[in-house]
Amino acid sequence: MDPVASVLDRIKGFVKSTEQFVKGAIQRRFDFHRHDPIGILKRLQREAFSDLMKLRDRQDKVERMLSLHKSGKGSLFPEASTRMKGIIDVAGALMLRDDQQTCDTLDRAGINSGIDSRFIFETTVRQKDSLVAEFMSSSNDIYYDNDVAGSPLVLAKVMYLAHINELLSVISIPFGAKCNDFRSDMNLAEGRSLSGFTSSSPPLFSQRHGCAAGLTVKASNITASLAEMISCLGTEPDAADYRSILSTFWQISYQLSEETKLTLSGAWKMPSSLSQPIRLGNVAVPKVNLRSHFRPHVMAQASPSATTMSTIGIISGGSAAITFEFDESTKFGGWVEVQKSNPSPSLLQWAITLSDTPDDEVGWGVSVGGRVEGQSNLVRLEGFLNFSMGERGSLQPGLVCVMDGTSRTPALVFRSSWFM
Template identity: 55%
Template sequence: MEPVASVVDKIKGFAKSSEEFFKVVIHRRDDSSRRNPIEILKRLQREAFSDLMKLRDRQDKVERMLSFYKSSKGNPFQEASTHVKGEVDVVGALLLVDNIKQQTCDIVDRAGVRTGTDSRFIFEATIRQKDSLVAEFMASQRGQGSNGGILGSTLSLAKVMYTANISDWCSAVLVPVGARCRDVGIASSIFQQGRGLTDFSLGPPLLYRYHDAAAALLVRRSKVAACLAEFVSGLGMQPDSTGSRHFLSTFGQVIYQLSKGTTLTLLGIHKMPKSQSPRTGLGFLTVPVGGLRCHNHLGMPTEASLPSAPTNTEDNRPTGSIGLMLETELDESSRIKGWVEMQNSNPRYLQWAVTLSDIPEDELGWGLSLGGMIQGPSARDHFQVEAFLNFNSGKRFSFQPGFVYVMDGTDRVPALMFRSSWSL
């Protein structure tokens, strides 16, 4: 039995030594693979990818927290993007007359010739991606004669306008400073393009009269658009001898697209004077609803607080005007515009103009305008012809030399004019 036992012990010893040998060989191979540079780079890449995924998860959490903070507690003006635009407009005239009289100056004024320099800076901010806030600063020397100086007046706030787009077809406009009917009115792209030498080539005068404040509601559909606005004029001004200085005006406009490139516009304004006491001490943007009376210590109205008797009752009557515009687009640069305006208080007083223009963007253009005023049988009629050339240098500079011939009754006033505009 001893030989058998010894053989078994030898077999066990050989198996054990073989196991130890294989363990040593496998361990050496593992160490060599770990020390291999390729394996080391692979292991570092796996570790770096894991760290990057952890950082990306943290960044997503931070972005979600910031977006929630902006939507819940953010100021609507924080995301507003502001655009600044500068404009300089210069108009000059050379009157071809022997002598300048006051009557000649009156004729030139009725012809809508406004010489001088206008400088303005416009700041427009987009709020909530739908609404817009516009602030306009202007320095003007138009119509001031020699009192305005060469450089005009100082730069001052001329307009503040906020437009809220309620929906795709409805919007509201609020103008607390420097309101005009053109600001709240709906103007087609045809009517906005091109400017002439005089006011007659712009459009009906009721669109360009200045008011103090306005609020309007605009509605647009596929072929019809309408506007209804309320204006306040004469705020902060002292009353005249009639005791009337504040005016409440209602403006309405309806524009209809007759065909592609042709629109018809009906617009009008109704002005209601409001009686005021001689001195109320009210500041700007203070609109009294009822009559103002100053009381003494007994609570009775004093004699000075009563409104003074108007010298002319017609000054306190409601006034207004109504206008009609027809605009046609012949091609990309050719336009035909015609308008007529009639006063409600005096139907015989009529203003009109027809303008034909061809003003390409980067080429030589031209324009021709005929206009006038019919003031009834007791007054002389007014008629004028305006012709000009137009040079555009991109979208930032334009130059318009032209000729204006005015016939006012028996008087004739020819003039050479120019207009130059720069955009910054």
């Protein structure tokens, strides 16, 4: 064999052997890394962490929307700039004795019947402020030949809620203000669970006023609210019975623990000597005439004396309330209210209420209240059951006994609030 050819064959064999050895080493190293259990676990951990973060973000969004919907402060669709809430209150009474005296006694005790509806439109302004417009209709608003004919849907309130920061909020109401609008636990979609002077708050707290302004200050466990309201009585500014009434509302809430809370509230009203609109520089605040928006026959959300404001003069009055909340459903409270009028005698009203109304089971409540006006001394006892329909409404059947002197007037009452 040719020596040169033999050397070339050996060189080719060596090169081929070297190539196979290098490829084998690289392949073995690749297979080792690919089947390394520690590497596989690290890769799976990175992929699982990324998937968990995506799921956590989606869960946070769903929980935030559900919490806003449950608290009544938002909608399931946060992109909607305006939200609407509807409240329909139905109240009725079945008299066990059918005579005029029984009707008069129940009427003086504040037991009303009829259907009231409210529609609240809330618009978000500047991402954290709210502009609220409330429309309402009452079956006790218009009378024709002593028959109730109902009323159309009218604009009852306009309110602007400005959240300055986490500690301070300011509320401005051009007309239709109530003391309850400035409570620290204000709920725009709250129904009327009780009526008359056995409700959980004095009648003055639910009475309609004209324009108002107030503020709420929050600390770690204390919340304080203060508001000033002005309203007018009479038909025309030049009329003899035209006068201004100034009302002041305050409330202090102290969080004793995670579930218990103590709340003190008060309000008083007095006549004003103002005969012209209030002017602040170039801004004029007119005196609002309540009778242009609400007729004096409205009984559902006014104090009992509101029906006679057009015939007697309310000189002054005041009320105070205390509420102790053991948890979200159990509450104990009481209130007292005094009104002085001319020429009628002074009116004293009071009530004590204990209730337990959970959202997921049958609740109950008992109350006792009184009304003293001149020689008349009326006492009302009430007990009721509360059937919660969740966030859609509630049913409250109850039994009432009104004691006026030596007479006893029992009646079955029924109240229901439905939310939309």
